[in-house]
Amino acid sequence: MATTTKASPKFNVTPEQQANLPHFFYQQLTCKPKPVTGANLKGKTAIVTGSNTGIGLETARQLLDLGVSNLILAVRNEAKGAAAAANLTKGLRDANKQATSGTSTIEVWNLDLSVYNSILAFCARAEKKLSTLDIAVLNAGIGPAARCFNPHTGHDEVIQVNYLSTALLAILLLPVIQSKRQHQSGPSRMTIVNSEVTGWTNFTEVTGKSQNKPGTPPVSILAALDANDKDGEPVDMVDRMFVSKLLGQFFLSEIAKVVDRSLAIINATSPSWVLETEFNRDRQGSSVLFTIGKFVLSKVVANTAAVGARMVTDAAVNHGEETHGEMLSFQQLVP
Known part of the structure; x- marks a missing residue:
């Protein structure tokens, strides 16, 4: 008989409820995320x-609307980053926020999560150029329709970008935060953008037949994810994205154990279902069904x-040390 755990006092839902698809759609349809107001980010760097x-x-x-003083747009394509910066600057002026824009x-700084050297260069630049690092939002990710492998590491590109490189960036930013700590009044905030889909994967690389064949030596999870197929079947790229997010959640739990919350509060959050984004840009026009569904x-x-x-923004600004190592969904802590 299946068992159901009780919700922890700090959560409003059980793990089973959080992983339940109807529960997600109910939340998506009924929850109206509140705008972040009242925070003053003057003097802070994000x-x-x-x-x-x-x-x-x-x-x-x-973050600009909240008055952040120094904003770094970390992007792979600097021309697109420059266009985004111009868009943001114009938005401030159009809203008659000259005091803020001034x-x-x-x-705009280059950051390509497909290339380890780019991550190293980015963090070295942050160490050299920044006087403080108050907020870091690790949002970049991919959800391609077709499978590909990273030309530099050989790893599955979804796992490379969404998990391995994001984890490396988080780790390498911590010494930067540490070195700037004396100039800050409180801990830095690091928010990793994740998703409710962490509870939706079967993670067949761990549970599948390929891991249980008699006489077959066990392989690492990373090696299984890098394999050309799973039990002779093509890789499900939607599930592969789910797995990459689940690995990111594992990473969050572990890094929070070794990073003191007085230095940095590290949490994760989900923007929930957003189609107005380039995360699934490679799926655009991939089928009539996708177009209609979108x-x-x-x-x-x-x-x-x-x-x-x-x-x-709520996860990065509104919450304190109670969110260290935790996940937020619809602005609430969840298991």
Whole structure:
């Protein structure tokens, strides 16, 4: 008989409920994320990765609205980053926020999560150039329709970008935060953009037949994810994205154990279902079904990028040490 755990006192749902698809759709349809107001980010520095479009761009915009003094747009394509910076600057002026725009600096820095050297260079630049690092939003990610492998590491590209490189970036930013700590009044905030889909994968690389064949030596999870197929079947790229997010959640739990919350509060959050984004850009026009589904869902279920970004900004600004190592969904702690 299946057992169901009770909700922890700090959560409103059980793990089983959180992983339940109907529960997610109920939340998506009924929860209205609140805009972040009242926070004053004057004098603070923030980094937002994947910030030239979609959720990252809107998160950057919301941080500017809160008065952040120094905003770093970390992007793979600097030309698109420059266009995003111009868009943000114009938005401030159009909203008659000259006082804010006059004290906010927007910079565009190159960051390609497919290349380890790019991550190293980015963190070295942060160490050299920044006086503080108050907020880091690790938002960049991919959800391609077709499978590919990273040309530099040989790893599955979804796992490379969404998990391995994001984890490396988080780890390498910690010494930067440590070295700037004396100039800050409180702990830095690091928010990793994740998803409710962590509870939706079967993770067949661990549970599948290939791991249980008699006489077959066990393989690492990473090796299983890099294999050319799973039990002779093509890789399900939707599930592969789910797995990449689940691994990110494992990473969050572990890094929070070794990073003191007085240095940095590290949490994760989900923007929930947002179709107004380039995360699934490789799926655009991939099928008539996708096009029809996108139209219907965008009208009925999905958030706009601005609404989804409210949940990211909320996680980075509104919450304290109780969220260290924890996940937020619809602005609430969840298991």
